[in-house]
Amino acid sequence: GAVVSQHPSWVICKSGTSVKIECRSLDFQATTMFWYRQFPKQSLMLMATSNEGSKATYEQGVEKDKFLINHASLTLSTLTVTSAHPEDSSFYICSARDPWVGNTEAFFGQGTRLTVV
Amino acid sequence: GNSVTQMEGPVTLSEEAFLTINCTYTATGYPSLFWYVQYPGEGLQLLLKATKADDKGSNKGFEATYRKETTSFHLEKGSVQVSDSAVYFCALTPYNQGGKLIFGQGTELSVKP
Numbered sequence: 707g708a709v710v711s712q713h714p715s716w717v718i719c720k721s722g723t724s725v726k727i728e729c730r731s732l733d734f735q736a737t738t739m740f741w742y743r744q745f746p747k748q749s750l751m752l753m754a755t756s757n758e759g760s761k762a763t764y765e766q767g768v769e770k771d772k773f774l775i776n777h778a779s780l781t782l783s784t785l786t787v788t789s790a791h792p793e794d795s796s797f798y799i800c801s802a803r804d805p806w807v808g809n810t811e812a813f814f815g816q817g818t819r820l821t822v823v
Numbered sequence: 824g825n826s827v828t829q830m831e832g833p834v835t836l837s838e839e840a841f842l843t844i845n846c847t848y849t850a851t852g853y854p855s856l857f858w859y860v861q862y863p864g865e866g867l868q869l870l871l872k873a874t875k876a877d878d879k880g881s882n883k884g885f886e887a888t889y890r891k892e893t894t895s896f897h898l899e900k901g902s903v904q905v906s907d908s909a910v911y912f913c914a915l916t917p918y919n920q921g922g923k924l925i926f927g928q929g930t931e932l933s934v935k936p
Contacts, residue, residue, distance in 0.1 A: 712866075738922055749912065749928045750867075799866055803922030812922040814859075816866040 708734045708804045712815030719790055719822055727785045727818045729800030735780035736802035740812065741773075744797040756783040790822040825850045829913050829927035836903055836934050844898040844930045846887075846913035854915040856880075856889050856896040857924070861910045870898075870911070903934045 709732040719725050729739055737758050742750040754775050755763040762775035772794075774786040783802075787794050797819050801812040830845040848854065858870040858880070871880030873889035873896065880887050885900045896913060913927040 740923060742924075742926075747929075747931075749926045750924075752923065752925070755923060801922065801924070805921075811869070811872065812916075812924060813869075814867045 708732075708802070708813045710736075710800065710802045710813045710815045712800055712818055714818060715816060716819040717821070719820070721791055721822055722789055724786055724788045725790055725820060727787075727798055727800075727820075729783045729785070729802065729815050731781045731802045731804070731813075734802075734804040736783075737780065737805060739777060739783040739800055739802045741775060741783075741785050742799045742801070744799060744817075746797075750799060753785075787820065790820070792822045795820055795822045825854070825915060825917050825925045827913050827915055827925055827927035829911075829930050831928070832910075832931040834930060834932050836932070838905055838934055838936050839902045840934075842898070842900040842903045842907075842932070844911055844913075844932070846896045846898065846927060848894050848896065848913075848915050850894075850915055850917060852918035853891075854917050856887070857914045857916070858885070858887055858896070858898050859912040859914060859926075861912065861929075863909070867912070903932070905934045905936055908932055908934045 711730045713728045739756040741753045744750045756777040758777045764770045777783040799817040800815045826849045855874045857872045859867045860870045871882040873880040876891035878889045887898045910929045912929045914924045
């Protein structure tokens with residue numbers, strides 16, 4: 707099956723700094739990628755849809771200036787958490803859609819655990 | 824709007840017991856339905872899916888049937904194992920929005936030997 711790689715798998719940063727998370731589709735070209743956030747023992751909440759070559763579409767309540775998404779190539783999307791604060795600590799997961807594997811299925815990265823101290 | 828509701832956990836079962844995790848959904852049109860599993864400290868893995876009414880998804884002994892009349896997609900397994908202990912998420916992809924997933928709140932399953 708299609709493989710999506712996320713990096714780093716965990717990161718600790720100081721409050722006020724910015725952190726970049728990468729999501730790569732390794733064996734397919736992903737025109738669309740998705741970013742989710744998961745708080746401990748809670749569900750995944752869709753943050754934004756990342757479209758190659760255009761601006762991301764953010765879900766209601768997600769600050770686009772706080773969570774910068776760039777999808778500059780067909781195999782890479784990045785999420786930058788700007789001026790991170792402890793409340794941004796969470797598990798961030800990306801997924802990517804392989805347009806050649808049906809219209810429905812998305813493949814997930816292994817997730818990035820962000821801790822802001 | 825689109826939403827997914829799962830039965831609350833945690834669910835604790837003995838090995839070889841029968842498992843049911845209820846899932847109902849609200850959606851316009853004809854969504855695709857999924858069950859994902861998340862093992863401790865890991866990302867999500869697709870367990871099974873169904874893309875149209877009356878389809879049955881199955882994998883690793885788990886089954887779920889897409890019931891449009893009751894807007895449900897309940898997960899079942901006849902005999903659970905300790906290794907099935909994980910969090911299970913029901914999810915839908917709205918019609919014509921391939922890849923986008925709306926998740927239920929997740930149900931934690933703990934299987935005791």
